[in-house]
Amino acid sequence: MTQTTLILSLPVWIESFLNRRKAGCHSPESRMELVIALGIENVKRKTGGPFAAAVFNSKTGKIISAGVNRVVPCSCSIAHAEMMALGLAQQSLNTFTLSAEGIPELELVTSTEPCAMCLGAIPWAGIKRVICGATDADARAAGFDEGVKPADWVNHLSQLGIEVRTSVCRDDATRLLKEYSESGLPIYNGHIPLPAPD
Amino acid sequence: MTQTTLILSLPVWIESFLNRRKAGCHSPESRMELVIALGIENVKRKTGGPFAAAVFNSKTGKIISAGVNRVVPCSCSIAHAEMMALGLAQQSLNTFTLSAEGIPELELVTSTEPCAMCLGAIPWAGIKRVICGATDADARAAGFDEGVKPADWVNHLSQLGIEVRTSVCRDDATRLLKEYSESGLPIYNGHIPLPAPD
Numbered sequence: 001m002t003q004t005t006l007i008l009s010l011p012v013w014i015e016s017f018l019n020r021r022k023a024g025c026h027s028p029e030s031r032m033e034l035v036i037a038l039g040i041e042n043v044k045r046k047t048g049g050p051f052a053a054a055v056f057n058s059k060t061g062k063i064i065s066a067g068v069n070r071v072v073p074c075s076c077s078i079a080h081a082e083m084m085a086l087g088l089a090q091q092s093l094n095t096f097t098l099s100a101e102g103i104p105e106l107e108l109v110t111s112t113e114p115c116a117m118c119l120g121a122i123p124w125a126g127i128k129r130v131i132c133g134a135t136d137a138d139a140r141a142a143g144f145d146e147g148v149k150p151a152d153w154v155n156h157l158s159q160l161g162i163e164v165r166t167s168v169c170r171d172d173a174t175r176l177l178k179e180y181s182e183s184g185l186p187i188y189n190g191h192i193p194l195p196a197p198d
Numbered sequence: 199m200t201q202t203t204l205i206l207s208l209p210v211w212i213e214s215f216l217n218r219r220k221a222g223c224h225s226p227e228s229r230m231e232l233v234i235a236l237g238i239e240n241v242k243r244k245t246g247g248p249f250a251a252a253v254f255n256s257k258t259g260k261i262i263s264a265g266v267n268r269v270v271p272c273s274c275s276i277a278h279a280e281m282m283a284l285g286l287a288q289q290s291l292n293t294f295t296l297s298a299e300g301i302p303e304l305e306l307v308t309s310t311e312p313c314a315m316c317l318g319a320i321p322w323a324g325i326k327r328v329i330c331g332a333t334d335a336d337a338r339a340a341g342f343d344e345g346v347k348p349a350d351w352v353n354h355l356s357q358l359g360i361e362v363r364t365s366v367c368r369d370d371a372t373r374l375l376k377e378y379s380e381s382g383l384p385i386y387n388g389h390i391p392l393p394a395p396d
Binding site for chain 2: 002003004005006007008009010014015018063064065066071072074075076077078083084086087088090091092093094095096097115116117118119120121123124125126145147148150153156188
């Protein structure tokens with residue numbers, strides 16, 4: 001018999017963490033600060049890698065779903081922060097596309113620009129705005145592999161009607177990556193990184 | 199309270215379907231035929247889109263995990279066939295990378311060449327061989343959007359030590375897409391497709 005259900009769970013501390021921060025986040029920067037705090041907590045509690053994301057209601061600033069990197073604890077390389085946040089937003093709103101009628105305007109806030117997989121996932125998810133902290137270059141400088149992405153990925157998303165804002169709270173977001181990297185904690189991605197496309 | 203567990207399940211018929219086909223599949227073609235049969239069954243039973251995949255032990259031909267497109271039934275745009283098969287293989291083998299020590303040589307067999315998201319997921323998954331049926335062009339011709347992929351994606355994977363074989367049982371795999379498309383069943387991906395990169 002083969003396994004037929006894939007279960008990807010956030011760490012148990014997430015619920016109380018979010019309960020303490022119930023107020024809406026009314027600026028991109030305050031949303032990013034909450035996301036970076038999730039990433040810091042994920043590393044501190046040893047529940048996954050230094051990446052976090054969340055889906056917010058663009059108007060009210062209310063958090064719809066959160067995600068942290070759960071690759072190692074969940075034994076699943078799909079469990080990137082953005083994938084967790086997007087998938088959880090969809091399941092909690094009972095829709096396979098966040099562009100469905102009746103769904104409020106939402107945005108994905110991610111502590112690091114999406115890797116190739118998460119970038120590919122964004123158009124399918126139906127999200128119409130993406131806000132990023134650390135850049136691809138910051139992630140690569142800290143030793144993380146982002147995969148093969150089109151150099152003009154922001155433009156590709158824009159052509160699909162997806163607005164991207166980069167480098168929001170970039171310094172704080174990059175510090176999360178660097179501190180993890182410098183701590184000697186394992187960077188699980190053991191592939192030989194390709195040079196970033198130019 | 200936000201949802202904290204993402205659950206992606208295969209249809210209930212999968213288990214008995216696979217139990218009836220317990221013998222190892224000893225050629226790429228026989229593996230692809232099994233995968234295409236999964237896709238046909240998924241459409242016939244109305245449990246998802248016309249895409250299927252599986253992870254096999256390369257030497258014995260034993261199936262490790264199966265996947266079918268579950269986007270609509272699971273309310274999750276991540277639930278592509280390849281993502282299901284890769285994630286389920288990892289969780290059933292208790293490893294976030296299928297290249298881990300002690301794991302036998304495995305291969306991903308997919309009825310259609312991977313979309314941008316699944317392509318990005320392949321290097322992270324640690325799988326070292328990918329066998330594809332219908333091509334990107336076949337999928338686009340049938341009305342499906344594959345996303346923005348590097349034109350030379352086979353070469354990119356090859357540089358990472360991932361062997362790709364394309365067009366295995368291509369006609370049968372393409373028929374699955376075309377019949378779905380011509381049946382008038384919904385193609386959920388409502389994005390304006392970009393032209394395929396050249």
